[in-house]
Amino acid sequence: MKQPERKKAILLLEDGSVFEGYSIGKQGTSGGEICFNTGMTGYQEIYTDPSYTGQIIVNTTAHIGNYGVHEDEDESASPTIKGIVVNDFTYQFSRNTATEGLNEYLERHNTVGISGLDTRKIVRHIRTKGAMNAIISSEIFDIDELKAELEKVPSMESLELSSQVTTKEAYELGSDNTGLRVAVIDYGIKRSILQNFVKRNCQVKVFPAKTALSDIEAWKPDGYFLSNGPGDPAAMDYAVDSVKELLNNNKPLFGICLGNQLLARAVGIDTFKMHHGHRGLNHPVKNLKTGKSEITSQNHGFSVDMDSLKNNKAAELTHLDLNDNTVEGLRLVDKPAFSVQYHPESSPGPHDSTYLFDDFIQLIKDQKS
Numbered sequence: 001m002k003q004p005e006r007k008k009a010i011l012l013l014e015d016g017s018v019f020e021g022y023s024i025g026k027q028g029t030s031g032g033e034i035c036f037n038t039g040m041t042g043y044q045e046i047y048t049d050p051s052y053t054g055q056i057i058v059n060t061t062a063h064i065g066n067y068g069v070h071e072d073e074d075e076s077a078s079p080t081i082k083g084i085v086v087n088d089f090t091y092q093f094s095r096n097t098a099t100e101g102l103n104e105y106l107e108r109h110n111t112v113g114i115s116g117l118d119t120r121k122i123v124r125h126i127r128t129k130g131a132m133n134a135i136i137s138s139e140i141f142d143i144d145e146l147k148a149e150l151e152k153v154p155s156m157e158s159l160e161l162s163s164q165v166t167t168k169e170a171y172e173l174g175s176d177n178t179g180l181r182v183a184v185i186d187y188g189i190k191r192s193i194l195q196n197f198v199k200r201n202c203q204v205k206v207f208p209a210k211t212a213l214s215d216i217e218a219w220k221p222d223g224y225f226l227s228n229g230p231g232d233p234a235a236m237d238y239a240v241d242s243v244k245e246l247l248n249n250n251k252p253l254f255g256i257c258l259g260n261q262l263l264a265r266a267v268g269i270d271t272f273k274m275h276h277g278h279r280g281l282n283h284p285v286k287n288l289k290t291g292k293s294e295i296t297s298q299n300h301g302f303s304v305d306m307d308s309l310k311n312n313k314a315a316e317l318t319h320l321d322l323n324d325n326t327v328e329g330l331r332l333v334d335k336p337a338f339s340v341q342y343h344p345e346s347s348p349g350p351h352d353s354t355y356l357f358d359d360f361i362q363l364i365k366d367q368k369s
């Protein structure tokens with residue numbers, strides 16, 4: 001595939017920094033919270049993870065697009081990110097099984113991007129100054145005009161986004177009557193998480209984020225799963241209230257990422273906005289029960305407050321981040337409920353933590369027998 005003629009694009013950060021590069025994907029103007037992912041691979045899974053809704057992703061790995069995209073590797077129906085910032089964008093991909101080039105894919109999904117930037121410099125900037133909003137444009141080059149557009153972009157703090165990405169209708173997956181019925185509350189779920197349940201012989205029903213408990217119970221689930229998802233958990237009282245109701249039933253409950261934050265809030269533990277979040281595929285976490293460490297896939301900009309967790313009698317810390325000592329997992333003391341901040345489905349990422357799905361299923365089996 002021939003490289004199209006390169007058109008100019010600019011990236012403007014909230015603190016006034018301007019970077020000039022080339023337009024990739026859809027031409028246009030798009031703003032969101034800028035964040036970086038340090039993974040060396042898995043760009044398609046990252047761009048389609050609904051947890052990134054409303055964000056512009058900077059990939060620190062230098063080559064993006066070089067293996068194209070494959071229709072089976074989407075984590076959701078389409079990307080809901082606000083844009084991508086990359087260094088060397090490759091139009092000509094080298095993978096004989098790829099079904100499309102990344103540029104056509106981004107155009108088809110109306111995703112704006114900018115290439116040719118020194119992404120390491122941008123990352124150092126965000127790492128020093130903290131999370132902030134940014135805007136990419138291939139049409140507005142007047143900085144004051146672009147600043148006015150950037151001011152319209154909402155702050156990620158206090159933003160509720162799950163209701164934009166949750167399923168509209170409930171749906172079922174997996175084989176019937178396996179005796180393991182998992183009710184998934186969809187706050188922006190990744191497909192690979194659902195596949196982890198189906199692969200383990202679970203019958204799964206995925207419910208919209210605002211489903212009444214009675215409708216979930218009508219399906220007679222054996223356990224509940226709280227999904228990952230975008231936005232600030234502190235802006236999700238409706239979800240925290242429904243988690244409290246689920247906990248009253250004393251059935252096994254497992255949560256990932258946003259699900260971890262919602263479980264914490266449901267028992268009165270605080271969450272907070274991090275300085276610049278954790279996003280990558282090589283974050284070391286220590287399992288405090290086994291003493292072993294795991295290399296994990298992560299994507300979060302909010303976190304469960306350690307002091308608040310330590311002062312809370314209902315929960316205990318199970319997983320610790322070895323980079324910055326933040327909370328990476330917790331369990332409830334008197335209920336069969338646990339959760340992790342990182343992504344054990346590891347799509348993309350190393351598979352050290354998939355035992356958590358087995359632990360959850362074991363909890364369901366134990367309770368049933």
Ligand SMILES: NC(=O)CC[C@H](N)C(=O)O
Pocket residue numbers: 051227228229230231232233256257258259299300301302303
């Ligand atoms: N991956 C997720 O579920 C992200 C949770 C939350 N939106 C955060 O940024 O912390």
